[in-house]
Amino acid sequence: MRKVIYKIGRIRIVVLISVIAVLLAVGLNYILQQFQEVTFSYSSFLRAAVIPIIVAPLLSWYLIGLFLRVIELEETMSEWALFDQLTGLLNRRAFLHRAEQEYRSAKRYETTFGVVVLDLDYFKNINDQHGHMAGDAILKDFGDLVLEQIRQSDISGRIGGEEFAFILPNTTLAQSQVFAEKLLQAVADRQVMIDGQTINYTASIGITVSFPENDFKIHNLIHHADQALYKAKSAGRNCYKVAENLL
Known part of the structure; x- marks a missing residue:
């Protein structure tokens, strides 16, 4: 109207x-x-x-x-x-809905897609040392970075406090790894100014991939990527790990 x-x-x-x-x-x-x-x-x-x-x-x-x-x-x-107001990315509910749609589409057309889960490193320490306004500024900065980096077809969302997830349609494991490497480097290069002080931050990433022949549901895929994320945290952070038993 x-x-x-x-x-x-x-x-x-x-x-x-x-x-x-x-x-x-x-x-x-x-x-x-x-x-x-x-x-x-x-x-x-x-x-x-x-x-x-x-x-x-x-x-x-x-x-x-x-x-x-x-x-x-x-x-x-x-x-x-639909959108998280701080980062401009999809909120958890909208992301999971879009992820389920991509899952069904991939099954129908027998295509592969990547699932990436990312968590900002030492985020609690940033809030404790610099205040929640600094934490919000970093979340907003990361949201801006994501919107600059991802393809139009990619699905990105904030699924937790400082946890984010991505669905990469028509993407292989190798391509998902390249995506993770570029994203980690882009995050490491960011600088956020808070009260005249420069704050750098990093992230850790877990990756899994949905193949046409596997029967994992979308929540299982995100769970596997999340488990890989914990391994990246244990490995020293600012890195990515790939989920085991993809098939």
Whole structure:
């Protein structure tokens, strides 16, 4: 509906509504004169048209604006229901929904996709040392980085406090590893300024891959990637590990 309003133009719609209001008022006045059998009078028509000429444009302009505002608010609420407001990535619920869709598509067309789970290293220490505003700044910075790095077809989401996940359609294990290496390097190169102080941060990654011949469900794949992430943490962080028993 908003597209229709923008296409026609708000002013044209107001004019159209005003004209219709005037015609209805004059027409109703004419019908009442016929029923009451009063002498035909142009002045009565003019009086009948005065009020809609004054009120209709103002009222219709206000109501159309209010209607557009309601639509914008609905769209904003819909966006908030899907995206994490701090990072700009999908929230957990929306990510899992999109991941399930990709899983079904991959099964249907027998394609491979990568599952990557990432956790920011020593995030609690950053919050403790620099405050939660610093932590929020790093989360936002990482969200910006992800949106710069990923392909349009990739699915990315914040699934926990400082934990993120990615679905990489039509991607092999080797390609998923390349993705992880580039992402780790990009994260290590980031610098966030907090109160004049530069903060660097790193991440750890776990990888698994869905092959057409395996029967893992999407939650199993994410779980395996998460287990690989723990191994990356145990290996010293700022690295990636691949889940075992992919097939």
